[in-house]
Amino acid sequence: MKVRLNEDTEVVRMVKEGLEARGGYCxxxxxxxxxxxxxxxxxxxxxxxxxxxxxxxxMLYYKEK
Ligand code: SF4
Structure with missing residues (x-):
């Protein structure tokens, strides 16, 4: 089992911005x-x-089995 970031760095950037704006909430x-x-x-x-x-x-994270 492995959890990694989405390989699409633009998605990662956008979701991280959203998380920051919401104080760490989804x-x-x-x-x-x-x-x-x-x-x-x-x-x-x-x-x-x-x-x-x-x-x-x-879609920030991806879980592999
Ligand atoms: S869905 Fe859950 S794990 Fe994924 S970015 Fe939102 S809060 Fe984080």
Whole structure:
């Protein structure tokens, strides 16, 4: 299992800007809570799921199996 940044540096730049503007909370959802602080609960659960491979919701990270 490996988690890496999206290979598209422009996506990474945009999502990081969004995260900065939101104080570290996910720029892709409205809710501000511990669950939406990057790395958000959704992606933490995807990392823990041995069957999941793919991007986080914002596409900042990619999890390889
Ligand atoms: S892990 Fe991805 S989807 Fe989750 S908050 Fe961070 S950038 Fe957004």
């Amino acid at each position: 720029p892709c959802v409205r809710e501000i809570s511990e669950d939406t602080k990057c790395m958000c609960k959704e992606f933490r659960e995807q990392i823990a799921d041995p069957d999941f491979e793919g991007y986080c919701h914002c």
